[in-house]
Amino acid sequence: MKKEKEKSYTLPAEWHPQSAIQLTWPHYGTDWDYMLEEITTCYINLARIILQYEKLIIVCRDDAAVKLRLNVDESLLQNLILVELPTNDTWARDHAGISVFDENNKKYVLDFTFNGWGLKFPSNYDNQxxxxxxxxxxxxxxxxxVNKKDFVLEGGALESDGKGTLLTTSECLLSPNRNSAFTKAEIENYLIDIFGLERVLWLDHGYLAGDDTDSHIDTLARLCDEHTIAYVKCEDQADEHYDALLKMEKQIKKFRDLEGNPYKLITLPMANKVIVDGQRLPATYANFLIMNEIVLxxxxxxxxxxxxxxxxxxxxPNRKVIGVDCSAIIKQHGSLHCITMQYPEGFV
Structure with a gap:
């Protein structure tokens, strides 16, 4: 029997007007256990910045404890939404739902399966x-x-321009432990159908040592508007990433926007090596978060x-870029974009 065609939605760009950002708070019993105070301090700093500009949903185990630690002015508490739920970990970008609109501008959250980046880590609570x-x-x-648990998909794997272009990586979406029953063509057609896309741009090169996500696009290259891509460029020929990132750059230079023009390209430096216990961690400046007025x-x-x-x-040029110390987050192989998820205007 022929499978019924997926209902088509529109996947807004990250720069679409937002109503809120989500964080999932670290706690004992997660991989943060051994450095809980350090990572909590990082989350507090990030949360306080977000609360100055937008609503903030914090999924946590103990809402009273989180509110106490945040210790923000009463004026900012109106932006704070605390929700007590059990969690395995804190990577909201990948376990959070994907916000979309239909052709009548009705709003939906698509709940795909998160399987711990290809069955690497437990995700039973995060999936709920x-x-x-x-x-x-x-x-x-x-x-x-909308329940979409028949497909494995993480927010960090998707970059949308909101106009019909999706930028992603073949290494992640074709990972055998995600959707191995589907071919590349079938996955592409599924994405085009469900997100109402004109096309999918596949990056076939580029990686970061220590990355558990199988090269999420948000670690390598990002759409900044429908005509601009920022990407990681490695200048050091002795660096292990040099060849792969050079191939990625050459491929990006061949991409064209929906008007048929080359993208405006902005290079981000390869982050200095961060090594813990002899292992290089996937530090990247591509893991930024676009908000209404600022970029973190x-x-x-x-x-x-x-x-x-x-x-x-x-x-x-119309948003202030603010640096946030993520030296704690990177110790668990992620960064700022990985721990946040935005919701469009009118969702929260």
Whole structure:
């Protein structure tokens, strides 16, 4: 029997007007256990910045404890939404739902399966968070939940321009432990159908040592508007990433926007090596978060931070780029974009 065609939605760009950002709070019993105070301090700093500009949903185990630790002015508490739910970990970008609109501008959150980046880590609780947010009435009443658990998909694997272009990586979406029953063509057709796309741009090169995600696009190259791509460029020929990132750059230069023109390209420096217990970690400046008025850029406390900020500011002349110390987050192989998820205007 022929499978019924997927209902088509529109996947907004990250720069689409937003109503809220989500964080999933670290706690004992997660991989953060051994450095819980350090990572909590990082989350507090990030949360306080976000609360100044947008609503913030915090999924946590103990809402009273989180509120106490945040210790923000009463004026900012109106932006804070605390939701108690069990969690395995804190990577909201990948376990959070994907916000979309239909042709009548009705709002939906698509709940895909998160399987711990290809069965690498437990995800049983994280997979229930999106349903839990609806049960607790976190979203506006006209936002509908859609169960898409028959497909594995993470937010960090998707870059949308909101106009019909999706940028992703073949290494991640073709990972054998995600959707191995589907061919590349079938996966592409599925994405085009469900997100109402004109096309999928596949990056076939580029990786970061220590990355558990199988090369999520948000670690390598990002759409900054429908005509601009910022990407990681390695200048050191002795670096293990040099060849792969050079091939990635050459491929990006061949991409064209929907008007048929080459993309405006902005290079981000390869972050200085971060090595813990002899292992290089996937530090990257591509893991930034676009918000309504600002862009939050991960900092790693090196000389490259200022260079990255200056470069990224070129892509966002109407938003202030703010550096956020992510030296704690990177110790668990992720960064700023990985721990956040945005919801469009009218969702929260």
């Amino acid at each position: 968070i999106n349903r839990g947010l609806f049960v607790t009435k976190t979203f506006q009443s006209d936002v509908k939940y 850029l991960p900092f790693y406390n090196t000389d490259k931070d200022v260079v990255a900020l200056e470069q990224l500011q070129k892509a966002f």
